Amino acid sequence: MALRACGLIIFRRRLIPTVDKPAIEFLLLQASDGHVDPGENDLETALRETQEEAGITAGQLTIIEGFRRELNYVARGKPKTVIYWLAEVKDYNVEIRLSQEHQAYRWLGLDEACQLAKFKEMKAALQEGHQFLCSTAS
Template sequence: MALRACGLIIFRKLRESSTLPSSAATLGSNIEYLLLQTSYGTHHWTPPKGHVDPGEDDLQTALRETQEEAGLDTSQFTILEGFKKELNYTVRSKPKTVIYWLAELKDNNAEIRLSSEHQAFRWLTLNEACELAGYQDMQAAIREAHQFLSSRA
C-alpha cells in the first residue's frame, strides 16, 4: 500500500515596492514561500506536510500537519480554490503520494513555531525555494503554484 501524506504550500505577498515597474517580468516577485528544514535524515527543505492518520481526510491532514509543524492554524491562512498538486515518488522502496494545497498567509508577521521534526524555516522567493527544495517534483510543484498565482494577478 502506498504511503500517503498531505500538506500546504504556504505563501505570503510582500508589499510591492513603488520602484518596481508593474511589468509581467516582475509579476510574482513579491511572493515568498515557506519551507521547513527537517531535523532528521538529509535535513531537506519542504512545505509543512505529514502522513494521513486513520479516519482523517486529506485536507484535514494538511491542516493538522501545518498546525503541528509550523504552528499555523486555519485562522491564519486562506486556502486558494483551484490549486491541488499530487506528487508520486518512491521512498525506501515504497510508493508515496503527497498532496499539496496552496494557502496564503493572512498576516505576514505571523509567528512560525517549529515542531521537533524541523530545525529551521525560511521565507523564500520562487528561485530560492526551488533551489532549497532540491527534489525536482517539489520544485515543479512550487513553480506550478507560482504560475497559478501569476495567472490570477
C-alpha cells in the same frame, strides 16, 4: 501500497513599491514526515500537519481555490504520494513555531525555494503554484 501524506504550500506576498506585482515568498521547513491519520480527509490532514509543524492554524490561512497537486515519488526507498494545496498566510508577519521534527524554516522566493526543494516533483509544484498565483492575481 504507497505512503500517503498531505500538506500545504504556504506563501505570503511582499509588496515591492517599485514593482507592480507583489513578490511571492514560500515557507520552507527543514525536515518533515507527515501522514494521514485515520478518519481525516486530505485537507484536514494538511491543516493539522501545518499546525503541528509550523504552529500556523487554519484561521491564519486562506486556502487558494483551484490549485491542488498530487506528487508521486520515492522517499527512503518507498513510493510516496503527497497532496498539496496553496495556502496564503493572512498576516505577513505570522509567527512560526517549529515542531521538534523541524530544525529550521525560511521564507524564500521561487528560485531559492526551488534550489532547496529536495525532490524534482516539489520544485515543479512550487513553480506551478507560483505560475498559478501570478496568472490569477488581479
